[in-house]
Amino acid sequence: MKLFIDEINEVVKNAFEELGYERETGRVNVSNRPDLCQYQCNGALANAKKHKKAPMIIAQGVVEKLNDNKIFSKLEAVAPGFINMNINDEFLIEYVNKMNKDESFGVSKATEIKKIVVDYGGANVAKPLHIGHLRSAIIGESIKRIAKFLGHDVVGDVHLGDWGLQMGMVISEVERRNPSLPYFDENFTGEYPAEAPFTIDELEDIYPYASKLAKSDEKVMEAAKQATVELQQGRRGYVALWKHILNVSVTDLKKNYGALDVDFELWNGESDAQKFIPAMIEELKEKGFAQESEGALVFDVSEETDKSPVPPLLLLKSDGASLYGTTDLATVVERVRDMKADEIIYLADKRQGLHYEQFFRAAKKSGIAHEDTVLDFIGFGTMNGKDGKPFKTREGGVMRLADLINMIKEAGKEKLKDNKNIAEEDVEEISSKVGLAALKYGDLSNQASKDYVFDIDRFASFEGNTGPYILYTIVRIKSILNKSEGFNAENSILVPQSESERGLMLQLSKFNEVIELSFRDRAPHKICEFIYELSNNFNKFYNDTRILAEEDESKKASWLSLINLVKNVLEQGLDLLGMESVERM
Incomplete structure (x- = not known):
């Protein structure tokens, strides 16, 4: 279906054009003064100087041009040159x-279907998900769902x-703890466990133990770096151990993401891009994009228009090890060449903006x-x-995502504990859905780029924007x-x-x-x-209208169809945000 606002815009823009004014200046917007009118056009002000006419003269001319159009129930020019308009009820109910x-x-499928990859997990294996992984998961899931809904x-x-x-x-830490395991014997030729x-x-x-130790012990850090290089070079025992790490971690990650109702079509990792790196590096060298610098291989992504320096993208370290930038660039190779992606959308902490700028430039410059x-x-x-600082546990540590989910579900259960309409066997499922809605909506209702305060009491409230x-x-x-009785959703x-x-x-x-x-x-x-x-509008209508007590059956049937549509649209909106509705609360 055509957008409602576009239906109005087309009529008003036609009027501007037919009167000799710029067509696009006839754009209509929802009024910010609903007490005065539903929609407003400021185009007369934009045309005044060019056409050497008073804005009110232009506005009055447009109103006269539109007066016979059945879309409008009200049209008026008001100082200093605004056009206020209300929509005819017949036009509204037809829509x-x-x-x-x-x-x-009413949501039309995209006319140009695109292949889109949404990169929105970013979890590290061998480490539990923590609250830092929350926003990427739920924002990315919602964007993916919206794109799918559009076809x-x-x-x-x-x-x-x-x-x-x-x-x-x-x-290297597993080796220190269990040096006799076959993964560390370079002469071992049998099957690994x-x-x-x-x-x-x-x-x-x-992992946290090893990480902390490496920061204080140079030899431990060197051992970790050496193990990384040997893994990336394909040392047999290390690869086998790495596969164990991956399998154990992914099983746990799927369980935790599942608890958030977040579902990935692909469970790829940085390792899946490794096979593309050698050929990519050679091609970048041949084209002159990859150059040596202090023993490392770098890609100069700076541009003359840069107002501040943009560092080169580091492709290979002096020991030959690849880095995040290398892997991310190689992943673009796979997504564009093999998956035929038209769009690749990445979600990460905004503080990583420079990294994405670097490898985006490298991907475009290199072709x-x-x-x-x-x-x-x-x-x-x-x-x-x-306190305005990154959310921590009471002990001051980073909270595990599983603990956060449990905490918000318990808050949902607390809200429902006195509800006699909910059967005991349904409490767990309903409180889970209410808790997740509180958590996800509390996050998603904020603009993605903004920081926000996690307030469990406000998020779990049954009142307000929650x-x-x-x-x-x-x-x-x-x-x-x-x-x-006998409700029919097909009633007009x-x-x-x-x-x-x-x-x-x-x-x-x-x-x-x-x-x-x-x-x-x-x-x-x-959304x-x-x-x-929409919920506010419904509740106002509900308070003003005795729906079930209405004796006029045609009115009642109309109202039931209307609120059923409201319910369907609300549920669709929730689904696009990654939430489910419930039957009772």
Whole structure:
């Protein structure tokens, strides 16, 4: 379906053009003074100087031109040259009824289907997920879902950190603890054990211990670096041990991401890009992009227009080991050449912006990415505690993501403990969904690039701009529909009987526009804003209208169809944000 705002824009722009003014100056916007009008156009002000006319004269001329158009119920020119307009109810309900009959509620599929890869995991193996992994996972999952809803061919890739120095640290620490294991015997030619020599709990203890030790002991750090190089060069025992590390870690990661309702189509890691690196390096050398500098191999990505220095991308260290930049560049080779990606969207802490700028430039300059390949970095802010500092445990450490999820689920359970309408066997499932909605909505309702304060009491509240408030609105609608007799969702929605009903319809009409903007701007928070306002509109309508007590059956049928559409749109919005509705609260 065409966007509601575009339907209005086309009519108003035509009027401007027919009167000899610039067509684009006839753009219409939602009024920021809904008490005065629903929509407003400021185009007369933009044309005044060029056409040497007073803005009010231009505005009045446009109003006269539009007066016979049936879209508008009100048109007026007001000083200093604004055009205020209200939409005819018949035009509005025709649009809303089309939404009600459309399986995507008015959201049209993209005319140009693109292959999109969303890189949004970034977890390191051998380490537990912590709250620093939260934002990447849930923002990326939402962006992926929005793109799929618009009809694009989308793949989410966890892109594990499984090939860097941390691997060398783990391998060398395992050797210090168990030097007799066959993985460390270079003369061993038999089959390595099928079972890993450690559990996930032991593995998660090994890495932080090794990392801390390496920072204080130069010999330990050198051993880790050497193990990393030998792993990357294919030492047989190290590769076998690395596979154990990967298998044990990925099993645990899938469980934790699953608890967040985050699902990756690809579980690739930095290691999967290694096979592309040798040929890529040779090609970069042949084309003159890769040059030696102090024993290392670098790619100069600076440009004449740079206002501040942009360091070269380090491809290979002096010992021949590859780095994050090398791996990321090689991953672009695979995604563009083999996966035919038109767009690659990356999510990471905004403080990594320089890294992405470097390898994006290298990919474009070298031709690894095509000129029209979209490489997009979404840098997100931090989740802070009430003290404004990065969120920590009570002991001052970094909280594990599993503990955070459990904490928010318990908060959801606490909110529901006195609800007699929920069967005991359903409490766990409902509190889990309420808790996740509180956590995800609390994050996603903020602009991705902004830092925000994690406030469990506010996020879990059933009032205000929260996930549980949206869920409660849906539950309220379901309750009304369940009590109605013979409800038919196919019944037509009739002309609004009140301002609150009209406002509810106008908010519904913005849905497809919001989805398109959310994808274009990579901004799930716009969907949060929309469903919050839609919930507010519904609750105002609900308080103003005795739906089930209405004696006029045609009115009641219309209202039931309308609120059923509201429920469907709210649930679709939640799904795009990675949340599920519930039946009772």
